[in-house]
Amino acid sequence: MDKKTACAHIPEPSEFEYNTRDAIIYALGVGARAKEDLCYVYENAMDFKVLPSFIVAPGFQAHTLMDWPGVEFDLQKVLHGEQYIEVLHPLPAEGKLKSEARVVDILDKGSGALILGNVTTYDENGKKVAVQQFSTFQTGYGNFGGDRTSPHEFKAATVPDRAPDAVIEQKTSVDQAALYRLGSGDMNPLHVDPQFAKMSGFKTPILHGLCSLGFSTRHVIAAWAGNDSDKFKAMKVRFSSPVLPGQTLVTETWKTGNRIVFQMKVKETGKIVISNAYVDLTEASELPTVPTDLASKL
Template identity: 80%
Template sequence: MDKKTACAHVPDPKIFDFTSRDAIIYALGVGARAKEDLSYVYENNESFKVLPSFIVAPGFEAMMLLGWPGIEFDLPRVLHGEQYIEIYHPIPSEGKLKSEARVVDILDKGSAALILSNITTYDESGKKIAMQQFSTFQSGAGNFGGERTSTYEIKALPVPDRAPDAVIEQKTTVDQAALYRMGSGDMNPLHVDPEFAKMSGFKTPILHGLCTLGFATRHVIAAWADNDSDRFKAIKVRFSSPVLPGQTLVTETWKNGNRIHFQSKVKETGKVVISNGYVDLHKASEKPTVPSDLASKL
């Protein structure tokens, strides 16, 4: 890893051209349903909106580390460690978005290098609508003499040590990853190709971490923001364990003012798959509202 070269590289901005159809496919990919989420899956709905986590689609397209100067990139050894998203203005329902990517730091974690990449996205008028940080581990690329911590790193936060205030659960489908990759642009074969999954150390293809993030985003907005994505401000997560398509996601939430701490588990195994997560809302509801069919049955 050559941190100086990687951080100095300024790639051309990426233009992401999309329509409401793309936003709807993404919403379906993260479990949105026509009954409760019509405003996210029907373009003619008077309240049609784009889920804030859809911003990962233009962000992912801009953050292509393969071929990035100074980066040793080996796709089968890449692990998405953490993600931060902050939305400054609602994402438009269609148009062109311009995203600028920068590697802001590379940390030496011994057995791996941790690459911190920031992506800033603008609408067609030049207004900044979002910023996100991808934290990517490159296994086997550590021990290059770098720092272990960084002031650029946006930290995850532990959840409170008490019973959650609201719990939401939703079963994924066996085809969840295949659908999500179509809506997000994350075409990593790890999530659909059994042979590639084995090369990466998994018995079977796994769900995208960002798909799990999308489910959690929806769950928190539904429970604590009356399903109004305009009240969403930011999300931070740490990916702790893989999810298999078809497993049930359980999102445990704790209210702390306008910050909703959360973690996601797999119901069938009890494993925490997103840890130290939080969502910041512009205004959180005083009490949660959870659709009856998503109320936890734990």
């Protein structure tokens, strides 16, 4: 890893054009359903909205490390470590976006290198609409003498030491990853190709971490923002363990003012898959509202 070269590289901005169909396919890919989420899956709904986490699609397109100068990249050894998303303005139903990607730091974690990549996205009028940070862990590329921490890193949350204030549960489809890759543009074969998954050290294809993030975004907005995604400000998650398509996701949430701290577990195994996470809202409800179909059975 060559941190100086990587941080100095300035790629051409990435252009991303989408319409309501793209936003709907993404919403379906992160578990939205017509019964509870008509505003995300029906373009003629009076309150049609684009899920704020859809911003990962243009961000992912811009944040391509495969040919990035100074970065040693191996698709079979890459893991998505953490993700930060800040949406400054609600995304329009359709539009043209331009994203600028930068590597801001490379950390030496011993067993691998953690690459911090920031993506800033603008609309076609040049207005800044979102800021993201992708934390990408490249296994086997550590011990290069770099720093272990960075002032550029968006910090994770601490989960309160008490019972959750609201718990949301939803089963994923066995085809969840196959659908999500179409809506997000993340075509990594790890999530659909059994042979590639085995070469990467997994028994079967795993769900995209950003797909689990999308589920958790929906869950928090439904429970604590009256399903009004315009109240979304920012979020940070840490990916702790993989999810298999078909498993049940359980999102445990704690209200701390307008910040909803959460973690996500797999019901069938009890493993935490997203940890030390939060969503910041412009205004959080005093009490949660959990749709009947998403109420926890725990």
